[in-house]
Amino acid sequence: MHQIKVxxxxxxxxxxxxxxxxxxxxxxxxxxxxxTKSGCETGDCGACTVLLNGKAVNSCLVLAVExxxxxxxxxxxxxxxxELHPLQEAFVKHGAIQCGYCTPxxxxxxxxxxxxxxxxxxxxxxxxxxxxxxRCTGYYSIVKAVMAAAEKANP
Amino acid sequence: xxxKLRKFDYLKPDTVAEAxxxxxxxxxxxxxxxxxxxxxxxxxxxxxxxxxVIDIKGISALDYMSWSITDGLRIGNLTTIQSLIGHPLIQxxxxxxxxxxxAVGHPQIRNRATIAGNICTASPSxxxxxxxxxxxxxxxxxxxxxxxxxxxxxIFTGPFKTLLAPTDMVIEIHVPALPxxxxxxxxxxxxxxxxxxxxxxxAAVVTLTDGKVLKDVRIGMGSVAPTPxxxxxxxxxxxxxxxxxxxxxxxxxxxxxxxxPRTRADYRREITKLLVEQALKEAANQAIRTxxxx
Numbered sequence: 001m002h003q004i005k006v007x008x009x010x011x012x013x014x015x016x017x018x019x020x021x022x023x024x025x026x027x028x029x030x031x032x033x034x035x036t037k038s039g040c041e042t043g044d045c046g047a048c049t050v051l052l053n054g055k056a057v058n059s060c061l062v063l064a065v066e067x068x069x070x071x072x073x074x075x076x077x078x079x080x081x082x083e084l085h086p087l088q089e090a091f092v093k094h095g096a097i098q099c100g101y102c103t104p105x106x107x108x109x110x111x112x113x114x115x116x117x118x119x120x121x122x123x124x125x126x127x128x129x130x131x132x133x134x135r136c137t138g139y140y141s142i143v144k145a146v147m148a149a150a151e152k153a154n155p
Numbered sequence: 156x157x158x159k160l161r162k163f164d165y166l167k168p169d170t171v172a173e174a175x176x177x178x179x180x181x182x183x184x185x186x187x188x189x190x191x192x193x194x195x196x197x198x199x200x201x202x203x204x205x206x207x208v209i210d211i212k213g214i215s216a217l218d219y220m221s222w223s224i225t226d227g228l229r230i231g232n233l234t235t236i237q238s239l240i241g242h243p244l245i246q247x248x249x250x251x252x253x254x255x256x257x258a259v260g261h262p263q264i265r266n267r268a269t270i271a272g273n274i275c276t277a278s279p280s281x282x283x284x285x286x287x288x289x290x291x292x293x294x295x296x297x298x299x300x301x302x303x304x305x306x307x308x309x310i311f312t313g314p315f316k317t318l319l320a321p322t323d324m325v326i327e328i329h330v331p332a333l334p335x336x337x338x339x340x341x342x343x344x345x346x347x348x349x350x351x352x353x354x355x356x357x358a359a360v361v362t363l364t365d366g367k368v369l370k371d372v373r374i375g376m377g378s379v380a381p382t383p384x385x386x387x388x389x390x391x392x393x394x395x396x397x398x399x400x401x402x403x404x405x406x407x408x409x410x411x412x413x414x415x416p417r418t419r420a421d422y423r424r425e426i427t428k429l430l431v432e433q434a435l436k437e438a439a440n441q442a443i444r445t446x447x448x449x
Contacts, residue, residue: 002165019165019208022195041157042196043264055237055266061195062267063188065165066210109262130350131261 004068008033009077017064024048026064027074035075035104039133046132049105050074056112056131075104078111087111090149091142098136105132110146118154122147157199167210171297174211175324179299181207182321188212189233190267192260193276217326222248227332230270232325236283237265249330251286251339251358251438258282258343261350271325274310277317277382284311284383285358286341287328288375295327304329311382334371337362338441342430343377353378355423357410357430359438367398367443372406374431379414379423386410386431398439407432 001016008031017026027033027050036059039047043058050059051073078085084092087107097103106129113120113128120128125146126139134142168174178185186194186205189212197203211217212233219231222244239245239256246253259265259273259282273283274294287307294305299322310317319325333339343356356377362370372393374386389410396402410431416423 018162020160020162022160025159041199043192043260046261046263049263052266056263057266058192058263061192063165063191063195066191066212112262128262131263 002065002068004065006064006067006069007071009072009074010080019063019065021064022060023050023052023062023064023067023072024059026067027059027072030064033074033076037101037104039101044133045102046105046109047102049108049132051108051112054112054115056109058131073108073111075107078107085111086153087114087146087149090145090152094141094145094148096137096141096145102132102134102136106134106142110149113146114150114153119150120146156201158201160195160198161204163205164207165210166207167213169213171214171216171324171326174209174214175297175299175322177207177209178322178324181209185209185321187275187324189269189272190235190264192264192268193272211324220244223332225332228330230328230330232271232327233269234271234328235266236260236268236270236273237262239270240265249290249339251290251341251360252283252330254341255283255286255358258341258345258353258356270328274307274328275317275319275325277311277313277315279314279381279383280353280356280378281383282341282343282353282356282377285356285375285377286339287330288383288385289339289358289360289373290330290333291360291373292328292330294325295329296323297326298322298324302326308385314381333360334362336364336442336445337371338438338445340434340437340441342433342437344426344430354419355379355414355416355426355430357427357434359431359434361435361438361442363398363439363442369393369396369398369439372435374406374410374434376410376414376427376431379416379427381415381417384413386413388413389431393435398443400436403432403435403439406435 037047039045043061048060185207188210217231218233292307339360341358345351346354358375360373377383389406407428411424411428
């Protein structure tokens with residue numbers, strides 16, 4: 001067992017975790033934050049995407065022990081009130097959510113992009129979301145939503 | 156079949172000395188952990204079952220990127236693939252490494268994966284290898300016996316196999332300074348989607364004389380042989396000749412003939428021909444545009 005101190009969505013946690021627990025399982029099992037999804041478990045689908053020190057990563061390929069001293073942002077951390085994050089609002093408005101399974105991962109990859117490039121091109125959006133698979137929407141509405149959110153935040 | 160990770164001992168050394176000492180103690184029972192984007196997948200698939208996982212991300216001395224006009228580029232083991240993208244040094248001096256980095260996986264993978272790890276996984280379709288081969292790169296390796304440098308040219312011994320011993324640890328990648336009027340380019344074709352495994356990849360580095368004569372050419376090819384390889388016959392064919400489109404077409408044909416694809420062989424050879432041609436032409440164009448005293 002290993003002691004780790006990790007900040008998740010702004011809150012600091014001091015916990016004991018076994019070495020073999022992935023960050024994904026830690027979030028869902030230890031912290032009961034179910035927004036981050038398990039998809040392929042091999043870093044191919046992006047359903048488990050979270051931001052680790054601001055960078056989008058596959059939490060299924062990160063060990064919880066590797067997050068000691070670091071900051072994690074999950075979909076639950078996008079807003080702390082009943083007001084939606086601009087990306088969430090745009091996703092809803094543009095029909096970018098069908099079954100919703102890919103959505104948390106999409107939102108976080110999109111957030112990582114906009115934090116770095118406030119007004120991305122369509123190609124830049126597609127590249128940033130290349131690691132997030134969606135079986136429902138066909139991606140078009142998702143790209144539109146990210147573009148709209150970017151335009152609204154930085155007109 | 157994917158399964159949950161089995162129990163293992165997690166160790167986090169602070170120095171290279173500590174790390175190689177642990178490797179000496181545990182040998183085949185230990186695996187090094189950098190980005191984890193290959194190791195954890197192997198472990199979940201049951202392909203690797205280390206009893207000890209040695210996380211080397213605590214060795215801050217390994218996170219660096221430095222350049223000198225005489226020595227070239229030195230990249231510490233922990234440098235992520237993503238850090239090559241958009242890096243002014245890379246864009247300025249070795250843009251082909253940025254091209255190669257963009258071919259690796261997708262953003263979430265690139266934010267964790269390291270160049271060293273990519274080499275050590277030694278996938279036949281690895282995207283960094285063709286460029287590193289064409290650049291004549293070397294890998295600095297540490298063990299209890301000391302440090303040594305292995306040319307990337309020699310490191311791959313088979314699919315997912317290197318000549319590294321269980322007691323070895325890669326600490327640095329070195330890309331020697333290119334002669335003046337040199338440039339490189341990497342072109343690749345993914346299997347299905349943009350983030351898919353590479354079907355074929357070709358990297359070319361050309362060095363020109365003051366005119367348009369090819370002083371030196373190196374061609375690295377990926378995913379068309381059991382390991383990433385150089386197209387040595389194509390290189391020989393080109394050396395000393397004047398830059399010309401038809402020449403590159405012929406060289407690309409030779410290079411494609413040197414490939415030994417395992418599956419979809421005919422198609423891969425066709426694609427390789429096109430990619431090598433593109434890489435040579437692009438590299439030559441860039442070299443021509445380079446000023447003599449850079």
